Amino acid sequence: MTPDRIRIAHPRTDAARTPAARTPTGEIEQQTAVGQWYIASLIRSQRRLAATVTIAAIGGLMAVAAASALWPGWSRWRLLGISAPWLVLGLGVYPVMIAAAALAVRHAERNERAFVDLIRHQ
Numbered sequence: 001m002t003p004d005r006i007r008i009a010h011p012r013t014d015a016a017r018t019p020a021a022r023t024p025t026g027e028i029e030q031q032t033a034v035g036q037w038y039i040a041s042l043i044r045s046q047r048r049l050a051a052t053v054t055i056a057a058i059g060g061l062m063a064v065a066a067a068s069a070l071w072p073g074w075s076r077w078r079l080l081g082i083s084a085p086w087l088v089l090g091l092g093v094y095p096v097m098i099a100a101a102a103l104a105v106r107h108a109e110r111n112e113r114a115f116v117d118l119i120r121h122q
Contacts, residue, residue, distance in 0.1 A: 024119040053104040
């Protein structure tokens, strides 16, 4: 005849385990209010960036249009047979627009990296 087994355990092992801390990733996956706030903050920052770039682009184009309206004589200036307004559009506006687009993409990616870092480090 074998003796009965006795289970020996630390009192805390049988205690009710506390639920794991909620992570931002879990909040987003479960679509809780906090998760929706995280997503809304990312969308808000991206929307603010898009509005800033759009307003700057429209302002630049309006400045070219205003210059043409205020100084109509400058359209008679020619360089290699091309009038000044076309030169300003072709050599001034488009490179600036391309640079603004590249800058906007870089800032959008930075916003997304900051969002991912926020999610991972909390």
